Amino acid sequence: MNLYYSKEMEAKLAHDFIHVHGPIIVGAGPSGLAVAACLKAEGVPSLVIERSHCIASLWQLKSYDRLRLHLPKSFCQLPLMPFPVEFPTYPTKEQFVGYLEDYAATFGVRSVFGEAVVKAEFDEGLGLWRVKTVKEGSGWAREYVSRWLVVATGENAEEVIPTIGGLSDFEGIVVHTSGYRSGEVFRGKKVVVVGCGNSGMEVCHDLCNYDAMPTIIVRDAVHILPREMLGRSTFGLCMWLLKWLPVQMVDRLLLFVTWLMFGDTTRFGLRRPKLGPLELKAISGKTPVLDVGTLDKIKSGDIKVYPGVKRFTSKGAEFVDGRSEDFDAVILATGYRSNVPSWLKDSEFFSEADGLPKRPFPNGWKGERGLYAVGFTKRGLLGASIDATKVAQDIAQCWNSEAKQKFCAS
Template identity: 30%
Template sequence: MTRRTDVVVIGGGQAGLAAGYHLRRLGLDFAILDAQAEPGGAWQHAWDSLHLFSPAAYSSLPGRLMPPQPGETYPDAAHVVAYLADYEQRYELPVHRSVRATGVHRDGELLRVETDSGAWSSRAVISATGTWSRPFVPTIAGRTEFQGAQLHTVEYRNASELAGKKVVVVGGGNSGAQIAADLAHDTDLTWATLREPRYLADDIDGRALFDHATARRRALDEGRTDTRGVASFGEIVAVPPVREARDSGLLKAQPMFTRLTRTAVTWADDTTVEADAIIWCTGFRPALSHLAPLGLRSPRGRIPTIGTQAVGEPRLHLLGYGDWTGPASATLIGVGRPAREAAHEIHHRLAGVPRHCR
């Protein structure tokens, strides 16, 4: 049996919940399909020491401020999970678990969402599946020959699992810096990065990042020169554990190695470091395989959008995958505005209101 609704939201993490909030306010009939068994999205799978970049009040979804976490300026992942679960209940959002979307298909005037537990038909779809389920590991010589443990960011939990071991952390972004800092005291650490790590000023946190992302998007929309916003000053937010490890001399990055052997990593000059484990903090790709039947992806792997709306399928909106689907839309504080825009666009289109009349 195929169930019917106005809007299907695919993904029950922060982006899906923000979309649900605005769809609820507009009075639309909708369903949120979440592949996870519990609330909290990707936050419930984060490593133990992960904290937000911003205070709670600056890390909130629309309509409900995140309460502060006692004793913490920057809330941890467990606090975020509790907040998202409360948010879902407070607004009585219709989340269906565990339901994994396997394909979105055109079906006349409707879109049909196939899942592992039946099909849904709707007049619009919001895809909000994020990136956490698609970890990226680069191709490098010898990676399949390495006999030690290989973990991606998604699999790392805490330093105690690797205490006393020779560990190589790969990646010069925020996750690489935070996990390297987490391991710096209890392991024989090597931190490998493509470029010299670029730290933002110590007083910059998520509040400033969001403000800069918003200003950058405004400048681009107005045809002004792209200044790259805060990214022009650095890439790594110096959260307290990272700052402490850096200032104590424990975070010293090495250039990226060129190959792996059975027991070590090796550089172009044949310098070799033995390793028991490698942690790949090398990012993610958008989880878009469920949209493959629509044939919308460009050669670069993204789906072209105007705002959140897919260029090749106006009934589809993409939310929370990065700046290409809204400034800072992959963050708690940043997803609210593009979620509102997507919900209003859908509402107007379903009501038959021409764009120029809005």
């Protein structure tokens, strides 16, 4: 397939489609920006299509105020541009968004905002990807075509709202963490937080800072690790140890140091999984919680821990251990999921079950016929950056080869 077409093909493209002379990137989050920047560095133009009206919409529009990067900045910077040296080890939400805005400006990322991709499929006749978009709340639609399609909507495109008996009958406030900003509106209220990942734990800590009375639901076993140990970030220490030791041995060391620092968390209702935190992450993608002070609040009784919810009532909840309690609000810290199967018409590369590439990291970045994925590694910004670099290099190789053919033919 070539980058240049017959006069008849050019006329058809000009009449029916917006022809993008470079890859189409769906999603203007960190993953999409990273791909666009790496492509620019390789001399390849691209177009980013974003359904929201800003870059990094998850960070700007759907995250709580106290949010910071969970990992040190050295593991979260995007390719080709480090964080400013004056940034703290764990940048704030505002600092990270500012960094992303500077990143997009530095590399001249070309974006179209306010257009949601509703369908993307490979046209065998054209030999191109056709990407249809619509503007929310209108009948207006567009169709783009390109030799390459990069899916960069990531693992966190849509909120997960679980089906819990009686939740619709609850008369208090019900909000997903995507709609939570701070504990100010919950001051003095009894709040139950469903979900014990990093977001659920941090929201509980934030609620305590505003004199709310939080209860966290811990249905399954969970690994809670200190954010730093032995004078280093826990994540950085893990990366260093894994260069020399097998995963199981690193896990044993992590859990031993954690036990010395935290003691036995089982007595607080926090059971640990049988598999170690790194092995569990590799197998299931489940991320351990990096504690930012929530565990002390649990130990002091400021945060209650309950097992799974049996059902909600109009005034509160009944739990699987037979206890019940009244609450003023429910916060669903139940995470996000990919939405790729709803718009990408390709079942070979992405799984229809979870919307993730079928091949796990590090082999899940490239599909067939010019289809790529970035931001689906379950390894955060570091994994996205690794894949973005690979995708850009692969497309650039094809771009330069076909450009050379065009030059030789002219």
